[in-house]
Amino acid sequence: MNSVEAIDIKTVNGKANAEPVTKTISGSIAVLEACIAEGVETIFGYPGGAIMPIYDALYDYREKLEHILVRHEQGATHAAQGYARVSGRTGVVFATSGPGATNLVTGLADAMIDSTPMVCITGQVFAHLLGTDAFQEIDVINITSPVTKWNYQVTDATEIPSVLAKAFYIAGSGRPGPVLIDITKNAQLQQFEYAGYKKCNHIRSYRPTPNIRKEYIEQAAKMINEAERPFVIFGQGVILGKAEKEFKQFIEKGGLPAAWTILGASAIPTSHPLNVGMLGMHGNYGPNVLTNQCDVLIAVGMRFDDRVTGRLDKYARQAKVIHLDIDPAEIDKNVKAAVPVWGNCKDTLPLLTEKLEQKVYPQWLQKFKEHEEKEYEVVINEELNPTTPILSMGEVIRNLNELTNGDAVIVTDVGQHQMVACRYAKFTQSKSNVTSGGLGTMGFALPAAIGAKCGAPERTVVAVIGDGGFQMTIQELGTIMQSKLNVKIMILNNRFLGMVRQWQQLFHEKRYSFVDIESPDFVMVAKGYGIAGKTVNERSELDAALKEMIAHDGAFLLEVMVGKENNVFPMVPQGCGVAEIRLQ
């Protein structure tokens, strides 16, 4: 039995609530005590020289803290992201100094732009070696400054409890984001008088949630009540704010059609009658076209990314914009708001709903239906029911969905399959779509699925990945093997870097420059890791193989050979307005 009891300062030496009692512990133990106090259950990490004292302490905490040994530190960050996205909790990463720390950068950047709460702890060389080009010394604080919400270097163990408390508070509060704490080796080893862990819930210079201004709520409600063609667009803010219920009540009372960004997907069920589909470059036809026909545009927890807006000077110029966001810096950043509604939408939406008139807009909703029918006719029907014997990505996603009843967590990588999965997956519950939206990180899905499975062990987790992205983090198959994680891996193999190829076809006269990618025998590779697998070439084999994948007790890799030169449509070409969306 190697586990240790959490250090309860109050009862140390049997004296309850006596004079402030302290206990001598190492900085490393303090790190782990902080994790336990913050409710951390799973850590994704990779050991190395400068973080060895923490790993040594972790050896005695194995019963309390699950550690998933990844195969590359980037994998640890994406796993922590996947964990955070499905659980709503903060993901935790341990890595060593130097290359261990630099390998975190992609994941930090991804978490930063997609507002994912994450705390990364990196080991650092001894404090006296800082700045000497010591072995595996890198200035991780300055490297990660642009990609962290906050970061801090600890050189003295006495700081560890308060700094980690700040780290967890900053990562998870307000608009969440990644925090990195760099701890020098001497601080990890240093013995100090530990007075217990106190959670942080306030930092004087930090305002996680802006004050709600009642006058803006009133103005917004009046504007919506007077609208003839109101349109709601929502993003991950609804999910991060845990405001799914409040959001549903808001659109239902106002009778407001609502479309989502890819990070907002699954916040309301796909089947909800007011869910009119996906926004953006490869989103649905109606929401894009009608953005430029609505009279009031209500943006909830989304940041008007360029992949959503297309050309800004052709975006919703006719509409009055109401922007609900927790981050004041997002207001007016890309699209000017007539009414800014600062605050967590969990707080602001009910205030707004209260002032709304109960309404329906049958004619306006009909317009969305008409556009949907047109899109079905030109795009969706062929994608879901191809007239060729060659499999399409869309039908694979549809069949998967029918099998899981939309209850699975779908983790996607980046590229064509990502757009198709987000377009055609049907979701019944929130936090079901995990994808790299802002940064577009190929290689995200496999490690993120590992984290998602750890964060939601009771749910089916399916990683949908392209043949290109899979090879960027393929080594994480080792993590799945060692940790015996029941992750379903579905590779949609078109033997191309499909999204780039699509652009080369459409905008570069089919000059297919380095998109022709060769792959190993994925099933054989999986077999090498002890993971079952199968390849599907024919439509007739698809359903049985999907069933086998889902039913299999343990990880399973299913490779589906799909059309080599299929394109994702509709598409808003770069430099065009949303209303210029092309169906073919």
Next chain:
Amino acid sequence: MKQEYTISVYTENQIGLLNRIAIMFSRRKINIESLNTSPSEIEGIHRFTIVIHEVEDVVRKLVRQVEKQVDVLKAYYNTNEEIIWQELALYKVPTDEIAEKVKVERLLREHGARAVVIRKDYTIFETSGHREETDKLISVLEPFGLIEFVRSARVAIIKDSSGFHEKLREFEQAEPGEEIVENEFLDKQDEVFSM
């Protein structure tokens, strides 16, 4: 229209914050014309004064991003009309040249300068003022063998800041800032075993 804006940032005194603020400008490829960090009138609260040449819309968005930093208390941007500002300049000139050829007294009076050091070999003048004023003295001194010139960053006071000052004082009294922790080990290599 691009013009000069002075950005005043009230912050915690934190190592690394200078970089965090500086990279927000470099990320957008905006040149920082001048940057000064100093304590403010309130103990424990630091102040950055940053001058850039930009259009207001860009400056407004930038200041919001700066204010979003965890360790930043408040950030303002102002045009030159809204602030009182000064820069300090030092000029090193050969003493014999200046004593022989120029009436030093007149020079000092005309340019509001004062001699900080007078040695046999050189004299150091100091003046403060706006950019044009300190520039003017360079051109005056250049013919007499100006050896060295240096100008400080702009320091600025916002004309209409009394309200914020009061708030800041109350704030610091209610919640005193934390002590800064520096690396105490850089000269202790002999005492620490390392591997």
